Amino acid sequence: MRYSDRVKILTTVVTKGPLGDVKTQVPSDWLPCRITDVNQTTSVNVLGKYDSKAVVIHFKNNVGKIDYVLIDGVKRLPTPLKNARGNTVVVVGGA
Numbered sequence: 001m002r003y004s005d006r007v008k009i010l011t012t013v014v015t016k017g018p019l020g021d022v023k024t025q026v027p028s029d030w031l032p033c034r035i036t037d038v039n040q041t042t043s044v045n046v047l048g049k050y051d052s053k054a055v056v057i058h059f060k061n062n063v064g065k066i067d068y069v070l071i072d073g074v075k076r077l078p079t080p081l082k083n084a085r086g087n088t089v090v091v092v093g094g095a
Contacts, residue, residue, distance in 0.1 A: 003032035003060045010068040010075065027070065034058040035071070038091060046079050046091045053094025063088045 010025045038046075038054040057069065057078070068075045069092055078090035 003034050005033050005035045006030040008070040009066045012067045032060045051094045057090050059088040
C-alpha cells in the first residue's frame with residue numbers, strides 16, 4: 001500500500017495548573033497514511049448514517065491514542081477500527 005498522504009493527529013494532554021487541571025491539544029508531526037473513500041455499507045455500519053464525504057485513513061504504523069485528525073487544516077473526530085497487521089485504521093466523517 002502506498003502511504004503518500006499526510007495528516008496530523010491531535011492528542012489531549014492534561015496537566016496540573018494553579019487553578020486545576022488544564023487540557024491542551026498537542027499536534028503530532030506529519031504522519032504517513034493512505035486516505036480512501038468509504039463504501040456505503042461501512043459508512044452506515046460505523047457512522048450510523050450514509051456520509052458521502054467520509055474517508056478511511058490507513059496509518060503506516062500503530063499511532064496510539066487519537067483524539068482528532070487534521071485533514072487539510074480541518075479538525076475531524078475519528079471513529080477507530082481494529083488494528084490491522086500492526087496498522088491503525090480510522091473512519092472520519094465528512095466536514
